[in-house]
Amino acid sequence: MITRRALLGTSALPLLGCAPERKITGGFNGASPDRGHLLRQKPAATQDPEVRRCDVLIAGGGIAGLSAARVLRRAGVEDFALLELEDAAGGNSRAGRTGGLPCPLGAHYLPVPGEGAEEVRDLLEELGIARRAAGRWTYDERHLCHSPQDRLFINGQWQEGLLPMQVGASTLAQYTLFSRRVAQETKSARFPLPLRGGFAPSHRALDAVTFAAWLDREGLTDPHLRWYLDYCCRDDYGAGIAVVSAWAGVHYFASRHGFQAPGEEGERDAVLTWPEGNGWLANRLLQPLGERLHTGRVVLRITPLRQGVEVDAWDVAGNRMERWQAAQCIVALPLFVAERVMSTPPRALSEAVPQLRYSPWAVANVHIESPLQDRDGAPPAWDNVVYGGRGLGYVNAGHQNLNPLPEATVLTWYCALGDEPGGRARLLARPWESWRDEVLDALSVPHPDLRARTLRVDVARYGHAMATPTPGTRANEALAALRRPQTGLWRSTHFAHSDLSGYSVFEEAFTHGYRAGHAVLGALRVAGKRAS
Ligand SMILES: Cc1cc2nc3c(=O)[nH]c(=O)nc-3n(C[C@H](O)[C@H](O)[C@H](O)COP(=O)(O)OP(=O)(O)OC[C@H]3O[C@@H](n4cnc5c(N)ncnc54)[C@H](O)[C@@H]3O)c2cc1C
Known part of the structure; x- marks a missing residue:
């Protein structure tokens, strides 16, 4: 039997190292x-x-x-x-099309709602995605992100999951220490998502300092741990550990399923996703409005x-x-x-x-004609991240597709610029070609044939994409x-x-x-x- 994993695997593809470079079209899209x-x-x-x-x-x-x-x-x-x-309505959760294929222009996933998010769960129930059976909520498998969910390109190969795993004993000890600190903070006060109610004294203390300062104080100095936490903050908040508050850094984990050090038991966060990202949800919200939407x-x-x-x-x-x-x-x-x-x-x-403080973002949609050559290690996942990269990696719009034949897809690459002084001005001043080259250079490291297989690159720019939770x-x-x-x-x-x-x-x-x-x-x- 052909497994889904084998179908998505691409390492058997012939090398295309000498293929002539083709003209890649594209431009700016998204918010004007x-x-x-x-x-x-x-x-x-x-x-x-x-x-x-x-x-x-x-x-x-x-x-x-x-x-x-x-x-x-x-x-x-x-x-x-x-x-x-x-x-079109939808804001940061709008859907787009690149090369005729649906893809996100911004937001691309929704975690399965936790206990405090009844309003969101009610929406998902109305849309037929969530169902309560025997006292438990279950979610339609077609909308849950299929496995493998994410992988990290590190030391020349792919590993499963985003927390670096090929690390020494001292790094593992720091993972465990951080996990314990998150558990302690969760015990002393709740971290609801969405935010509700009280602001506990322990929250106030975390909110007063940057996440980096708090990690220093806790002796959490390991570079692999810090890279991972910085990545998580850039991904959710638009800026890294030196900018966001320790409250935000802890909230990222404490509001969901905590932080699991390797070997620790725990539930993984399940996420809902669609080829067009959260545009799927936005479209379902806007469709019934008819002429009331202007x-x-x-x-x-x-x-x-x-x-x-x-x-x-x-x-x-x-x-x-x-x-x-x-x-x-x-x-x-x-x-x-x-x-x-x-x-x-x-x-x-x-x-x-x-x-x-508003963080700017760039989002590039890369239309590829067929699956990419891949480096060794874990097979292609929905979310694919390069260790140490300026960008946040890419999601594959074709990941939920069950078609057994290799086909064209869109890779959506994200870059949060909230850490970069002058990032907004540069975001708007840089020509499209410069963004195209940055994206293709970054993703050619794990996929050497990317340029040869790329047909089009569309870049969306968000000058004031999102508020970033700084201290205070x-x-x-x-x-x-x-x-x-x-x-x-x-x-x-x-x-x-x-x-x-x-x-x-x-x-x-x-x-x-x-x-x-x-x-x-x-x-x-x-x-x-x-x-x-
Ligand atoms: C690149 C990116 C990726 C993201 N990824 C995720 C993700 O995967 N999951 C997630 O949960 N969240 C994600 N987010 C966060 C996302 O911002 C929220 O999920 C959500 O879409 C925010 O909705 P909002 O209504 O608060 O704001 P906005 O999306 O900012 O909506 C405001 C609306 O007001 C309109 N507007 C502005 N000025 C005017 C005016 N003068 N007149 C009329 N209309 C105006 C805008 O066009 C926009 O449609 C991401 C954000 C960005 C930028």
């Missing part, structure tokens, strides 16, 4: 920097804008905005509109009214201004954008934004105030964005949207606007 810049150079309206009215206006169509829209839709609220700057609308100004809000948005295709008036408004925009567009920003917003972010009172109902001028406005947690993952974005959606339902009920 020009649209974002309209916020600074506001386009002038040539005539009075048409005024449109609705009960609820949602500004921003990322996961948080789409989650809020789901709450309204399911509660029977019909009269709402969602305004999204790009031509893409290509740049929200330029939000002004409070005596009753409700007024929102001016630039209609990119129509080249004209629209004016919306709504009884309730959900601001599902990154907070630095919200602060720019709100006419008199709430004090907490003005205080929170300067304290946030968890304790940030201004963020906490924005998570609560607003009063005074802005009492009809509710914030919803992953920025409110100080770090960005699906669970946080989705739950903020859920909370804001329910706050609006409460307000509409009080105003007698809805029956259910």
Whole structure:
């Protein structure tokens, strides 16, 4: 019988060392920097804008905005509109296509929800992925990441898993020590995901220092351990251990299944993934919205009214201004954008934004015509990481494909730039060719025939991709105030964005949207606007 493992294995392919180089096409895709810049150079309206009215206006169509829209839709609220700057909703979780094949433009996986993530689990149940049987939640195998999940290219070969394994006794001892410290911290206070409730004294101590400083203090100095922890932080938070707080570093493990040193018993984190990444989820959230979703609308100004809000948005295709008036408004925009567009920003917003540090990211989708030559060791996995690389490795969009014949696929390469001074300016200034060469050079180390098999490279750039949890972010009172109902001028406005947690993952974005959606339902009920 042919096993899945054997089919994905590529080491039997002939060497292509002398193949002539082909022309590789591609360009930039993803979020448009020009649209974002309209916020600074506001386009002038040539005539009075048409005024449109609705009960609820949602500004921003990322996961948080789409989650809020789901709450309204399911509660029977019909009269709402969602305004999204790009031509497609989904934000950092948008799907793309390279060479005609689906691939992620940003987010690419969702861990199976833990105990505190009921809202996310409820979504997965609605989508037919999660099912409760005999008191246990099970997940549809087709959406769970197939094995092998990940591998690491180190010392000239691939190993299974991302924690370096060919290491000496002193490194193993440090793995065990770190594992114990995570377990101790988990015992002294909970690390819920998404964030909820209290902020324990032990959290405060971790939040006060960088992860690197905390590791130093704990005597955790082993280079292999530190590389791995730095990789995890760059992957989830956009910057490494020298930038993120120790609270964030510990939370990464403590909010899931801890850190397992080799030989320790423990459950592995199962993840859900799709060829188009979390775009699969975003598309399912946006499809039912129909004409209530207005893409290509740049929200330029939000002004409070005596009753409700007024929102001016630039209609990119129509080249004209629209004016919306709504009884309730959900601001599902990154907070630095919200602060720019709100006419008199709430004090907490003005205080929170300067304290946030946004990490830029680059994401390259590499279309290859057939499987790649591979180095020795562990077989191809969904997530493939090169030890010591500047990038975070690549995921294979074809990994869940059960077709037994070798075929074209897309490899999505990630690079977080939150550690690099001037990273944002360079991200935007570098020409596409320079990114193409960096990606191909990095991945040619484990795959020498990559250039010969590559047809196209598309690069998405995110100048302000995500808030990075630096020391003090968890304790940030201004963020906490924005998570609560607003009063005074802005009492009809509710914030919803992953920025409110100080770090960005699906669970946080989705739950903020859920909370804001329910706050609006409460307000509409009080105003007698809805029956259910
Ligand atoms: C490269 C990358 C990889 C990631 N990988 C993962 C992953 O694998 N798993 C995971 O859980 N998370 C991942 N994330 C985190 C991801 O950010 C969250 O999962 C989630 O998508 C954030 O949703 P959000 O709604 O909070 O924010 P956003 O995605 O920022 O949504 C905000 C929306 O507002 C719109 N907008 C902005 N300005 C305006 C305006 N003026 N008018 C109208 N609309 C506007 C934007 O276009 C966007 O659609 C990744 C992030 C990045 C950048």
